[in-house]
Amino acid sequence: MADTTPAVSERLPGDVHWYDLPDDEAEPGSEGDFDSDEPGPERDFDPGEPGRAAAALPPAPRRKRAFGRTARRAATNSTAILLLLAAWEVLPRLGVVDPVFVPPLSENLVAWYDLLIGGQLSEHLQASLARSLAGFGLAILFAIPLGLLIGWYRPVANFLTPLLELFRNTSAVALLPVFTLILGIGETTKVTFVLYACAWPILLNTISGVKTVEPLLIKSARSMGLGPVRLFQKVILPAAVPTIFTGVRLAGAYSILVLLFAEMVGAKAGLGYLILDTQSSFRIPDMYAGIITISVLGLLFNLLLVGVERRFSTWRTT
Template identity: 35%
Template sequence: MRGLLMRLGYVLALPAVLVAVWWVASDDSTDVYWPPLRTILETFPDVWTGERLRADVLPSVLRLAGGYTLAAVAGIALGTVIGSHRRVRAVCEPVLEFLRAVPPPVLVPVIMLFAGIGDTMKVVVIAAGCVWPVLLNTVEGVRAVDPVMTETARSYGITGLARLRDLVLPSASPQIFAGLRQALSIGIILMVISEMFAASNGLGFTIVQFQRGFAIPGMWTGILVLGLLGFVLSVLFQLVERRVLGWYHGLRASTRRSR
């Protein structure tokens, strides 16, 4: 219990300090575009009612979940194939480097031509940006599988799906999760950007509408909601990561203790 309280204190310490600094620094502000934090917090419950949460936050989360899941599945599947075969990697690497260098927001107008302006476009934009960290980290994770373990598995006749399930993916999973973590932050950014184009709901759409209507405190409340959403998703991701990679974190802890 004590350890949990200490961990919670570490997590909340810096945000509490930043909020306090923001409160003090903006308390006597008369700038229209930089309202006091007190005013923003007073506006928050009036703006983000249950109806607005259902109308704007829920659609954004669903789009993010759809694009992120699509990117995770495609990135892990393709990365496993590319990382496992040297010739495939040699053929695909130049194309991957070219596509990776194209910023996903630039593709929004192109994707709109093929996918329209509905939710499909937004999901595709999110997936197009999230897939690269997952794909590249999966490739490197698969390439880094211990050759001794690979030869041992081959000598015991462990091949095909059994080798993939019991050796390759577990060995590459720490690096795969590193890519998934990077993809999550990219997905949140692209979720907002995609909702600024021809949208009728969502967090990005709402923040832009507040800005265009000069409802500046309302705009800041939208930014706060976006930050809170990112924080919650990060905590949930860490819980899943610790659950799936419990063996890995235990191994690292035991290695540190042995030193």
């Protein structure tokens, strides 16, 4: 059967096709529209395309949607904590646990407020923060350069690794009596004890971060003519930053936890001293007030370190 479709040159005068129309009258999305992949003002957004539906919204609904997502995420993340706090308040009042040894949360918060108003909490908190930050800062200054040196230079690693393996498996708490016998019971002992406990996670994570850099990155950098110093500066150190900060965050938690043990020996101020003193005098709500303060302090310290990590890791793609 012969083809009766008229050729382009034989079209009837009244026939109009999309390719005859001007650009502003052509049907959007029709075939042949290959000039741009960007959505113009007249193109329809595909809701299935990521980011297109949100970008199509006006600013006010877009902000409302972002706020809603943030609120849902915060509610989800805080559900377990809220349940714990509710159980802490309800179970002692119902007699499920002994309210003498585990007072309701509200009584502990009242005791915390009384300590704050009386100035006792501020005194103990300042003493603990000074010791913790001093030991933590010295650990960073000491452990990161040593870890980079051990991870980058094999002779140094071969020389120090046996010694590191010996001491890394020795508990810092077990060595507290040794620190006390050698350095006494003053501030030097407490800061040095925190320094020792914080140095290990930073040191070991720094070594691991240097040694686990992608070998292909190193080969590529060397093929481009980078010397050892530039290679370390441009490739090794940036790639090791996330692992180093993991150790720094662990050390931040240790700086508060191990300090409590140090403050329970020969201290007259500090959160550890407060907890031990209130426990021995059977002021249970005050003891829990000190524990709550330590928990909140550790949480804020961790959030601060997370913010610093993001600041130094902005080069990473997400």
